[in-house]
Amino acid sequence: MPRRISKTDCVGCGTCQRVCIIGCIARKEDRKRIIDESACVDCGACQHACPIKCIYNED
Numbered sequence: 001m002p003r004r005i006s007k008t009d010c011v012g013c014g015t016c017q018r019v020c021i022i023g024c025i026a027r028k029e030d031r032k033r034i035i036d037e038s039a040c041v042d043c044g045a046c047q048h049a050c051p052i053k054c055i056y057n058e059d
Helices: 015-019 045-049
Strands: 003-005 025-027 033-035 055-057
Touching: 003 033, 015 025, 015 045, 045 055
Parallel strands: none
Antiparallel strands: 003 055, 025 033
16 A cells, blocks of 8 residues: 555655655645655655654555
């Protein structure tokens, strides 16, 4: 299952986007990030790097 970013908790720091090995995280107009779930390989790098822990995996 791909990772997801909490839209309410994301502060738009971009850490997740910088560490994504696939490049499937994009910046929205409000600076918050979004994950292209069809491209995500579920490696978990973004979740571990997020300083506010707003990325999660729905199991």
